[in-house]
Amino acid sequence: MTTAEDNGSEDTGADRHASAEHRLGTVGVAHRDVAAAEATAANLAWWDADADDYQATHGGFLGDADFVWCPEGLREADARLLGEVRGLRVAEIGCGQAACSRWLAAAGAHPVGLDLSAGMLRHARAGAARTGIAVPLVQATAERLPLADGSMDAACSAFGALPFVASLETVFAEVHRVLRPRGLWVFAVTHPIRWIFPDDPGPAGLTASQPYFDRTPYVEVDADGNATYVEYHRTLGDYVRALTATGFVLEDLLEPEWPAGHTRVWGQWSPLRGKLFPGTAIFRTRARPGAR
Numbered sequence: 001m002t003t004a005e006d007n008g009s010e011d012t013g014a015d016r017h018a019s020a021e022h023r024l025g026t027v028g029v030a031h032r033d034v035a036a037a038e039a040t041a042a043n044l045a046w047w048d049a050d051a052d053d054y055q056a057t058h059g060g061f062l063g064d065a066d067f068v069w070c071p072e073g074l075r076e077a078d079a080r081l082l083g084e085v086r087g088l089r090v091a092e093i094g095c096g097q098a099a100c101s102r103w104l105a106a107a108g109a110h111p112v113g114l115d116l117s118a119g120m121l122r123h124a125r126a127g128a129a130r131t132g133i134a135v136p137l138v139q140a141t142a143e144r145l146p147l148a149d150g151s152m153d154a155a156c157s158a159f160g161a162l163p164f165v166a167s168l169e170t171v172f173a174e175v176h177r178v179l180r181p182r183g184l185w186v187f188a189v190t191h192p193i194r195w196i197f198p199d200d201p202g203p204a205g206l207t208a209s210q211p212y213f214d215r216t217p218y219v220e221v222d223a224d225g226n227a228t229y230v231e232y233h234r235t236l237g238d239y240v241r242a243l244t245a246t247g248f249v250l251e252d253l254l255e256p257e258w259p260a261g262h263t264r265v266w267g268q269w270s271p272l273r274g275k276l277f278p279g280t281a282i283f284r285t286r287a288r289p290g291a292r
């Protein structure tokens with residue numbers, strides 16, 4: 001279940017990542033353990049190589065100053081998972097082109113967008129130029145946030161960073177460190193149930209073929225076996241345990257339903273699958289006071 005494969009255009013069937021795969025020399029797929037440093041290096045190269053295609057394919061759907069949580073199209077303007085954001089200091093983790101941060105700024109918040117990839121941040125700067133909404137942007141891994149302790153009121157992430165890091169606990173502990181007590185941490189990830197199905201938006205994607213409990217990462221490799229893209233799988237329980245272990249209280253777990261009339265296919269996310277089982281999990285959590 002890969003975001004790499006999921007980044008597809010409107011179900012054209014075209015090879016959606018041919019450009020990035022060609023540049024990185026991807027020749028195949030492996031399932032093997034990957035240590036943190038190798039994963040970070042592979043994903044930095046991947047997101048730089050895929051940034052233009054990602055923006056070309058999804059930029060229109062995600063908007064220039066809009067906060068779309070997931071391929072189901074749930075918007076923060078409607079969901080209000082962060083509550084009233086006016087005046088809040090908000091860290092967006094894995095911000096990509098930073099449309100969410102610009103929406104937050106337009107709503108009166110003080111966001112900072114953080115992302116590993118200079119290529120993705122280049123599109124964030126282009127978005128700022130198009131909209132006239134500039135937000136601070138920082139190139140950094142979510143595993144080591146260059147933010148002061150307790151300096152943020154909230155943190156959020158729409159499919160940023162978490163699928164690609166070796167240790168959820170490392171990122172959650174960093175987010176907890178930079179949040180004030182009772183600060184919100186809200187993040188969207190691929191719903192773990194999707195792992196068990198082939199990455200296909202059509203009928204072939206309805207038959208379970210992969211054990212839910214197998215956490216072995218999905219890895220794309222070059223001719224020498226080096227990782228060119230890495231994505232980790234966690235069960236729902238893994239997320240809850242990592243949150244609890246790092247000082248968060250889980251307030252809600254949203255599984256957005258596929259809206260009637262929503263026809264856009266985003267890789268493996270499709271109306272066909274969306275009406276049968278969830279594609280996105282959104283965790284709304286809060287930093288436990290005194291847990292630091």
Ligand SMILES: C[S@@+](CC[C@H](N)C(=O)[O-])C[C@H]1O[C@@H](n2cnc3c(N)ncnc32)[C@H](O)[C@@H]1O
Nearest residue numbers: 047094095096116117120141142158160161164
């Ligand atoms: C699927 S994109 C999501 C981007 C944006 N949130 C959106 O909704 O379009 C994943 C983003 O996570 C970033 N990312 C990957 N690994 C990261 C890491 N270790 N630390 C920070 N960002 C990372 C990528 O560069 C990419 O911009």
